[in-house]
Amino acid sequence: MEGFKKFLIEYRGAIIGILVGILLLFTNLYRLIIGIILIFIGAFIGNYIQHNKMEVKEKVKNFIDKL
Numbered sequence: 001m002e003g004f005k006k007f008l009i010e011y012r013g014a015i016i017g018i019l020v021g022i023l024l025l026f027t028n029l030y031r032l033i034i035g036i037i038l039i040f041i042g043a044f045i046g047n048y049i050q051h052n053k054m055e056v057k058e059k060v061k062n063f064i065d066k067l
Contacts, residue, residue, distance in 0.1 A: 008015070024030045049056050
């Protein structure tokens, strides 16, 4: 019994993470989380492009020229 308690104490974070992952999987909340992450990535990219317009134009132009 002492070994089991030690196991639970040592790996409590991993056990909680597994349970949260299973909960997200069964409730399909992972789709919502992925959607929110994609929104933030899109906002970050849009902000970067807005503040670095000339650099982005030059990089796109060079990429198209290589094709």
